Amino acid sequence: MKALLVIDLQKAVVEDAVDVPGVLSRVNHLINEARNNGAPLIFIQHQEEGDPQMSPGSPSWEFVDELDFRNGDSLVHKKYRDGFADTELKDLLLSTGTTEVVVTGAQSDYCVQTTALSALAQGFDVTLVRNGHTTCATGPGNGSVPGASVVEFINGHFEWLFYPDRKISVEEAASISL
Numbered sequence: 001m002k003a004l005l006v007i008d009l010q011k012a013v014v015e016d017a018v019d020v021p022g023v024l025s026r027v028n029h030l031i032n033e034a035r036n037n038g039a040p041l042i043f044i045q046h047q048e049e050g051d052p053q054m055s056p057g058s059p060s061w062e063f064v065d066e067l068d069f070r071n072g073d074s075l076v077h078k079k080y081r082d083g084f085a086d087t088e089l090k091d092l093l094l095s096t097g098t099t100e101v102v103v104t105g106a107q108s109d110y111c112v113q114t115t116a117l118s119a120l121a122q123g124f125d126v127t128l129v130r131n132g133h134t135t136c137a138t139g140p141g142n143g144s145v146p147g148a149s150v151v152e153f154i155n156g157h158f159e160w161l162f163y164p165d166r167k168i169s170v171e172e173a174a175s176i177s178l
Contacts, residue, residue, distance in 0.1 A: 002127070002178050003040035003098040004030055007083060007105025007112055009067050010045060012053040012060035014106050017134040018147035020064075026132050026173035027104045028068045039178035040096040042074045044083045046111065083115035090122050100125035100167070102176060104132035108147075108154045116158065125167040128158045132173050 006027060014020050034041040047061060048054040054061050056077075063069045076089045083089050093101065101124050103116045112133045116126050133154070137147040159170045 001039070001097045002100045002102055003042060003093055003096060004034045004102045004178055005042050005044060005083065005104065005115065006031065006067070006069075007044045007103065007115055007133075008046045008107065009064055009105055010054075010060070011062055011064055013046065014064060014134060015060075016136045017106055018137050018151065019131075019134055021066075023104075023106075023132060023134045024064065024066045026129070028066070030102065030104065030129065030132065030173055030176060030178065031068045033176075034178045037178050040074070040093070040098055042076060042089065042092060043069055044076045044078055044087075044089070044105070044111075044115070046079075047077050048079065078111075081111045081114040082118045083111065084118040084122055093124065098124065100127060102127045102129060102178065104129045104173075106134050108133045108135040108151045110135075113154050113157070120163045120166050120168070126158070126169075127176065128155065128168075128170045129173050129176065130155050130170050 047056050076087050078087050101119045105112050116128055119126050135147045135150045155170050161168050
């Protein structure tokens with residue numbers, strides 16, 4: 001069974017990210033498909049005590065208004081870039097019979113990539129949504145490299161990644177069935 005992971009689409013996280021309206025539209029399409037087909041849907045939200053932008057309850061910590069997050073949706077709070085580190089994510093996925101995670105969200109070069117790589121190590125197949133993740137246009141992690149190039153680098157990294165006994169793919173949102 002496939003589960004959809006929606007990682008850190010929070011106001012502060014996507015403030016200077018590339019193609020946010022397009023990514024949100026495609027992610028919301030996948031959210032709708034997951035709901036309609038009964039696929040597990042898990043939102044992951046980063047929080048950091050002491051960081052005013054990422055403190056729980058602060059306006060910039062909230063998910064972006066356009067994201068179709070609803071009360072009652074499965075929600076995992078994380079403190080690290082890895083959505084599995086010190087969270088209940090693995091147990092939640094196993095309890096739903098999930099064998100493959102479909103990964104979307106922000107930041108491509110941090111939380112998206114790290115959580116997807118960790119999913120492989122945790123025993124899950126991974127589909128990275130080629131046009132369903134974003135990162136900062138420019139920033140401390142990518143220097144002067146344009147954000148769109150960082151997104152494509154991460155996509156290319158996963159297209160050529162091999163992992164023992166795991167299936168890894170990079171697919172457009174429109175071609176993914178949940």
